[in-house]
Amino acid sequence: MSDPPQLQPSASEERRAEVRVPATTLGDVSSRFVGGSDFALLNYASRSLYGQSPSRLLVGARISVRVATSALNAIVNARVVRSSLTEVRDGAPRYEVALALEEAVDWSRDAACGEAAGGPADLTKMRR
Secondary structure (H helix, E strand, C coil): CCCCCCCCHHHHHHHHHCCEHHHHCCCEEEEEEEECCCCEEEEECCEEEEEECCCCCCCCCEEEEECCCCCCCEEEEEEEEEEEEEEECCCEEEEEEEECCCCCCCCCCHHHHHHHCCCCCEHHCCCC
């Protein structure tokens, strides 16, 4: 008898295996969907963002997110992998949103500081 074939992990399994870092490690962070509503970033990884939004997003939709701190200024492109209603606060819905980034981003302060000599770093050019 032959051994069963080894299956490669799917992209979603790889995304879930990444260590997520609390958004507070970026300092005072501001994030919003480009051309749209606020996005409260809760945590991030090199290939994903997770947060809350007042907007319902369709799973599979492509979206751009601006993330800004005192040292970083980035617009990253992503695909919605989860968007579910988590609460209604004062009559306004809040959705849990998980985004898979189209390209890996190096969010480290060291990488940002190297680029930030003349101002905030542009992470769209920073890859792992």
